[in-house]
Amino acid sequence: MAAPLVLVAEDDATIRETLCDELAAAGYRTMRAADGRDAISAFQNAAPDLVLTDIAMPNGDGFRVIASIRQRDRTPIIVLSVLGGESDKVRALDLGADDYVTKPFSVSELLARVRTQLRRGAPHGAVLEFNELTIDRERRLVREGGREVHLTPTELAILELLATNAGKPVSSREIARRVWESGEATPDTVRVHVGSLRRKLEREPSVPKYIVTEPWVGYRFIAEPK
Amino acid sequence: MKRPARGAAILLSLLAVGVTTAGTRLAGANPPTAGFLFLLVVLFSATVGGLAAGIAASLAATIAFNYFFFPPIHTFHVADPENWVALAVFLVVSVVASRLVTAARTQANRAGARATEVQTLYDLSVELFLAASSAESLADAAARALAATGAEGGGVVLFEPDGDRRLGWIGSPPGETVRERAASIRIHRRTLEFPSRDVRDLYVPILPAGATGGVLVALGTPATRAAVESTARLLTLAMEREQLLGQRAHVEALRESESMKTALLRAVSHDLATPLTAITMQVASLARQLSGQSAARTVGVLAEEVARLRRRIDNLLAMARLETGSIAPRPEPIPAPDLFRAARENLGGPFSAAGFDVQVALDCPDVFADPSLALEIIVNLVENARRASPDGAPIQLVADRHPDDPAMVRLGVLDRGPGIVLDATELDAAEVRPRGLGLEIARRFAEASGGAVVLAPRPGGGTSAWLDLPVASSEEGGKHGRAARPGR
Numbered sequence: 001m002a003a004p005l006v007l008v009a010e011d012d013a014t015i016r017e018t019l020c021d022e023l024a025a026a027g028y029r030t031m032r033a034a035d036g037r038d039a040i041s042a043f044q045n046a047a048p049d050l051v052l053t054d055i056a057m058p059n060g061d062g063f064r065v066i067a068s069i070r071q072r073d074r075t076p077i078i079v080l081s082v083l084g085g086e087s088d089k090v091r092a093l094d095l096g097a098d099d100y101v102t103k104p105f106s107v108s109e110l111l112a113r114v115r116t117q118l119r120r121g122a123p124h125g126a127v128l129e130f131n132e133l134t135i136d137r138e139r140r141l142v143r144e145g146g147r148e149v150h151l152t153p154t155e156l157a158i159l160e161l162l163a164t165n166a167g168k169p170v171s172s173r174e175i176a177r178r179v180w181e182s183g184e185a186t187p188d189t190v191r192v193h194v195g196s197l198r199r200k201l202e203r204e205p206s207v208p209k210y211i212v213t214e215p216w217v218g219y220r221f222i223a224e225p226k
Numbered sequence: 227m228k229r230p231a232r233g234a235a236i237l238l239s240l241l242a243v244g245v246t247t248a249g250t251r252l253a254g255a256n257p258p259t260a261g262f263l264f265l266l267v268v269l270f271s272a273t274v275g276g277l278a279a280g281i282a283a284s285l286a287a288t289i290a291f292n293y294f295f296f297p298p299i300h301t302f303h304v305a306d307p308e309n310w311v312a313l314a315v316f317l318v319v320s321v322v323a324s325r326l327v328t329a330a331r332t333q334a335n336r337a338g339a340r341a342t343e344v345q346t347l348y349d350l351s352v353e354l355f356l357a358a359s360s361a362e363s364l365a366d367a368a369a370r371a372l373a374a375t376g377a378e379g380g381g382v383v384l385f386e387p388d389g390d391r392r393l394g395w396i397g398s399p400p401g402e403t404v405r406e407r408a409a410s411i412r413i414h415r416r417t418l419e420f421p422s423r424d425v426r427d428l429y430v431p432i433l434p435a436g437a438t439g440g441v442l443v444a445l446g447t448p449a450t451r452a453a454v455e456s457t458a459r460l461l462t463l464a465m466e467r468e469q470l471l472g473q474r475a476h477v478e479a480l481r482e483s484e485s486m487k488t489a490l491l492r493a494v495s496h497d498l499a500t501p502l503t504a505i506t507m508q509v510a511s512l513a514r515q516l517s518g519q520s521a522a523r524t525v526g527v528l529a530e531e532v533a534r535l536r537r538r539i540d541n542l543l544a545m546a547r548l549e550t551g552s553i554a555p556r557p558e559p560i561p562a563p564d565l566f567r568a569a570r571e572n573l574g575g576p577f578s579a580a581g582f583d584v585q586v587a588l589d590c591p592d593v594f595a596d597p598s599l600a601l602e603i604i605v606n607l608v609e610n611a612r613r614a615s616p617d618g619a620p621i622q623l624v625a626d627r628h629p630d631d632p633a634m635v636r637l638g639v640l641d642r643g644p645g646i647v648l649d650a651t652e653l654d655a656a657e658v659r660p661r662g663l664g665l666e667i668a669r670r671f672a673e674a675s676g677g678a679v680v681l682a683p684r685p686g687g688g689t690s691a692w693l694d695l696p697v698a699s700s701e702e703g704g705k706h707g708r709a710a711r712p713g714r
Contacts, residue, residue: 012500012503012504014500014508015504018507018508018511021511022507022511025511104499104502105503106510107507107510205588206585207567208561208564212568213561213597215558215560216556
């Protein structure tokens with residue numbers, strides 16, 4: 001099987017070239033785009049396996065790139081955002097982006113995100129398995145480190161949503177929409193239930209292994225799937 | 227048209243009656259013709275000479291009419307009683323006509339005066355709102371308006387903290403009485419009016435909002451009180467406008483300087499972040515390509531120093547942004563373990579391997595803070611602790627409710643370094659203010675988050691750096707504890 005192809009859309013030449021070098025060194029094939037228009041046409045021509053895109057670019061920004069890609073398929077998209085650009089992150093997630101890293105990011109962090117996104121996409125079975133955590137969706141059973149964790153239906157629904165999106169930030173708004181279909185939940189409601197879920201799930205709450213907050217955005221499930 | 231003096235008017239009207247009598251006698255006019263001519267003279271006298279002249283002419287004409295035209299002529303005797311009626315009617319008609327004519331004339335004169343006042347006020351308003359700017363020129367314009375409406379003297383007295391100041395004064399300088407009356411407006415704040423015959427002295431308060439008040443003085447003015455009060459109101463408005471224009475200019479200057487600062491910060495931020503991102507990535511690239519332990523160590527140090535430089539620059543820019551108010555803290559609930567985890571990840575490099583001992587109390591509430599500020603505070607405190615710690619000594623990260631303040635969470639970064647050196651003034655203090663750039667940044671960020679950073683000697687050796695942050699309310703949908711105070 002050929003190495004995954006990654007499209008890098010970034011207008012700063014140094015960052016773009018270094019990114020491509022690092023991705024190549026990590027075993028990926030890469031292609032470059034210097035602006036939004038280039039990125040969209042490169043995507044159409046080459047059908048990459050993953051897209052890394054900057055937000056602020058000439059000739060069509062990152063949002064347009066995300067929207068254009070999401071009209072066609074579910075190819076993973078990681079956004080390169082800047083410090084303080086939380087509203088950009090939420091907007092990118094709403095448009096269908098899968099993750100983001102904040103500039104200046106470390107290469108190892110970015111490569112970890114790329115691996116996570118490329119691994120996703122496999123359909124989720126009835127049982128979600130992580131190192132010490134098993135979520136049996138049909139029997140509604142959760143086991144962590146050999147013990148059974150008793151969750152309320154709401155907590156289980158949140159856990160399922162986060163675990164099926166492992167590695168991907170999920171906004172509080174999306175949790176509220178997907179778990180409380182009536183639309184009555186606020187980010188505060190979500191916070192209270194996630195807090196309770198974390199207390200039950202984490203054996204060592206001081207050092208969380210499963211769920212962490214994403215500042216201003218929501219939550220991320222961090223355990224690696226088996 | 228100027229009215230002649232009353233005596234002269236009466237004499238002239240009598241003369242006119244005499245001339246008319248002589249004329250009608252010489253021409254041999256019949257009594258009705260003579261009567262109409264006399265009536266004409268009465269009306270003319272009243273129009274030109276006023277009511278007194280009109281009445282004098284009426285009486286003289288009645289007498290002459292009787293003497294020369296009613297039989298028996300050349301006597302004041304009237305034989306036919308009907309002629310008495312005619313004579314009485316003539317007298318009444320001429321007197322009434324005189325009064326009417328005089329009233330009409332007075333009305334016309336008043337209307338003329340009002341027209342002059344209105345024109346003067348209009349001219350003044352145009353002048354005040356188009357040209358004038360300083361208090362002096364406003365007062366000059368008001369004084370010119372007073373003069374135009376016929377005032378003998380007056381102007382503006384401004385009430386200033388160090389005494390009254392006269393502006394735009396016309397006529398002779400004010401005497402003691404005028405000065406005292408003007409000063410009394412400071413307290414009474416109501417119009418004072420002192421009428422005398424056809425003219426009046428008026429003292430009208432000028433009370434602009436947000437500017438020094440004063441009084442408009444009009445001495446011996448024939449203008450109405452309403453006109454002078456309108457002048458004062460115009461002056462008040464003009465002063466308020468000047469005040470507002472001054473404030474707006476100030477605000478605009480401030481805004482311009484703030485937006486320049488923000489633009490400068492953004493440019494500096496971008497121009498520094500881009501090359502630093504590139505350097506960071508190049509260093510990572512170099513680290514991968516190099517082989518050999520010493521080269522890897524050198525690159526590792528390089529990466530660490532670049533990361534620290536980057537963080538320092540980010541911190542300083544964030545501090546500048548907080549100070550200019552171009553960003554305000556955006557607090558949200560954060561669990562303490564997440565904060566510690568993010569700090570450990572953020573430090574990376576050699577710190578990731580360093581031992582951390584994390585202890586968060588089970589019932590420790592979430593903090594309510596801006597996540598990026600809170601993270602930077604912890605990172606700066608950990609860096610500081612790390613530099614002080616002997617190799618291999620773990621840094622303890624703890625979090626619990628504040629022992630004394632239930633509205634705060636106390637997060638601690640505890641090291642086993644040499645401890646803090648206290649100033650003589652701090653020897654007795656249990657906690658001291660942090661020193662050094664990293665700690666200063668931590669302190670400022672904590673204050674901007676509604677919290678505080680304090681250092682204290684750690685029992686058993688080392689330093690305890692405490693960060694107190696507001697508790698996030700645990701009630702569903704409730705308020706978030708104590709709101710963060712904006713940075714200063």
